[in-house]
Amino acid sequence: MNDANPVLIEAREIEKRYPNGVLGLKRASLSVKAGEVVVIVGPSGSGKSTLLRTFNGLESITGGEIVVDGHVLHQRSADLRALRQRVGMVFQQFNLFPHLTVLENLCLAPVKVLKLPATAADQRARELLAKVGLSSKCDCYPAQLSGGQQQRVAIARALAMQPAVILFDEPTSALDPEMVGEVLEVMKQLAIEGMTMCVVTHEMGFARAVADRVIFMDAGEILCEDAPDAFFGAPKHERLQSFLRQVL
């Protein structure tokens, strides 16, 4: 990862207050450069998902400002579609479209949004499925696949839009333990190829091995961030130390 790379995500003092008054994010600031892999960790309810979801406008913000790939997000922003074409997202529950085959899941957005010809979209979808090791599953429906396979399809679906950055919200938390590895392997491969990634995960091994930077969140705040060696080897913040004692 090159320090001179352009900044892709720049969040400045963003605040998220839910309609019920809960403060999900408190003046959180973060910047992510192109090609960087940022892993976000923290206890349950600390605002990790909320932070990630503000980056593609799935959650609106109630204060501050985010610039994602040149698109500015304020309290009330329109034109989220253009932004979302540049930001992929992978969910804990996969959220594949159950009424479409694997191939159709991958082709829907490229054809409908990017107006790609069907044959071109089809070809690219097959390439991506080969990349995540699922060439044989093109015509299956999601329900016919294992959790690990579904999540790999979901990653391929995000890639099909050729995004500038992909957000992962606990991509392996809903998986049986034996399937976690295959998904992390695909993500690791993406990182090596230089994909910009923001990953919320409890897989500390992945964070240590793949992350360029690890962020620690607690109670809606970004408490500290560091390179993985320092983050795990010499945690500075006292609450991070107790968090790491619990999870490691």
Add this chain to the structure above:
Amino acid sequence: MSPPLSRWLWHAVAVALLAALGSGLYLASKRIDYTWRWERIPQYLISTEGDDQKAPFDGFVAVSEDGKTLSMTALRGTETAQFTGFSMIIAGNGDLVFEGDVIAKTDAISAGPLLVGLWLTLKISALALVFALLLGLLIGLGRVSKNPAARDLAAFYVEVIRGTPLLVQIFIVYFFIGTVLQLSAFSAGVVALAVFTAAYVAEIVRAGIEAVPKGQTEAAQSVGLSGLQTMMYVILPQATRRILPPLAGQSINLIKDSSLVSVMALTDLTKAGREVVSSTFSPFEVWFVVALMYLLLTGVLSVAVRRLEQRYAVQG
């Protein structure tokens, strides 16, 4: 595997109970001294009453040897005419007939009043159903819209329509809207039924859409689909499977509700039944037959929808 014997036994019990109910009804009708005249019913289903062939001018009739052709020569002038395809000759060979006299009867099998009524019920229900589905989908989408104005209007529509009796709505459409817009009784019937059913269809559509997990919308939006595209390609296809069964029930209701249009100048199946009763004085037979005909319509619809459901239920 074949069902166990006890299950057949229970089916037999049900049949026996139904038979008991039937004979009970029969005995009850004996007590009120009712004469069943089933033989009168078929003519109101299929009428064999032919048309009359009338003489077009004054003249003499000639019947061909095989009795299959009638020819006429005019009393005055040189006009002639030939008739074939009748079933019965009324005039005799060499008779002098005058314009308008019946010279033969043609065989014509036509639908009797009950079948004509059934056809009108079918037509009005089918048309109303098409409009009700379109309108209901629109209003259902309004119910789940992000726009508060669309939500309010849709909710208002549903509340008003569901809160008033269909009969009153039919009167309003027929006498008020129908008069203002110069609608025919048939159009007014279609409009009233469609407007009424659409409110229920809207609620079915709304429930179906809301039952699709929120993650589907989020996934669709995160790959850049617009709100409309999300609805069309992701939400509605999944909602359809949940929507179909209650929609079938609502369509069956529509067919049954259509009997209320008989209050307008429309001879639907129910109105036809009433007319036949007044000319036969056989109310029991007629109403049983009418009920059976409604059952036929709703039964066919049920089967068709079940087929459709099976097709949509293929994937997980």
